[in-house]
Amino acid sequence: MRKVLHDLEERERGVKKTVLADRYEKVLNVFWRGGLKVYSVERLRGIFLEFGGVEDVLIVYSKMERISSAHVVMMTKDVAIASMDNVCGDILNPLFVSPLKARVCEFWNN
Incomplete structure (x- = not known):
C-alpha cells in the first residue's frame, strides 16, 4: 500500500512539475530603462x-x-517566442524581452 501511495504522489509531483514548466515557458522577463x-x-x-x-x-x-x-504571461509558448523576435516599445527606450526560463531558449534555438 505504501508503494502505491508513494507512486501516486510521485506521479502527481511529476504532473505538477510539467504544468509549472509549461507555465514558465509562456512567461517573459521585460526590462526597460x-x-x-x-x-x-x-x-x-x-x-x-x-x-x-x-x-x-x-x-x-x-x-x-x-x-x-x-x-508578461503570454497565452502560448509560440506567442512568447514570437514576441522575443521583435523589438517592442519605444525606439528611444525599447523593451528588453527575455524568457523567464532558459528552457524556452533551448526550444527557440532548435
Missing part, C-alpha cells in the same frame, strides 16, 4: 497584444529607479 512611469501595466499589455493573447502582466517593483522590469 527609467522608472515605472515609462511603461504601465496597460501599456505593456497593449504592446504584447500585437503578438497574441496576454494572460497577465505583473510589474516588479524595485528601489532601483534606473531599470524597471515586469513579467
Whole structure:
C-alpha cells in the first residue's frame, strides 16, 4: 500500500512539475530603462497584444529607479517566442524581452 501511495504522489509531483514548466515557458522577463512611469501595466499589455493573447502582466517593483522590469504571461509558448523576435516599445527606450526560463531558449534555438 505504501508503494502505491508513494507512486501516486510521485506521479502527481511529476504532473505538477510539467504544468509549472509549461507555465514558465509562456512567461517573459521585460526590462526597460527609467522608472515605472515609462511603461504601465496597460501599456505593456497593449504592446504584447500585437503578438497574441496576454494572460497577465505583473510589474516588479524595485528601489532601483534606473531599470524597471515586469513579467508578461503570454497565452502560448509560440506567442512568447514570437514576441522575443521583435523589438517592442519605444525606439528611444525599447523593451528588453527575455524568457523567464532558459528552457524556452533551448526550444527557440532548435
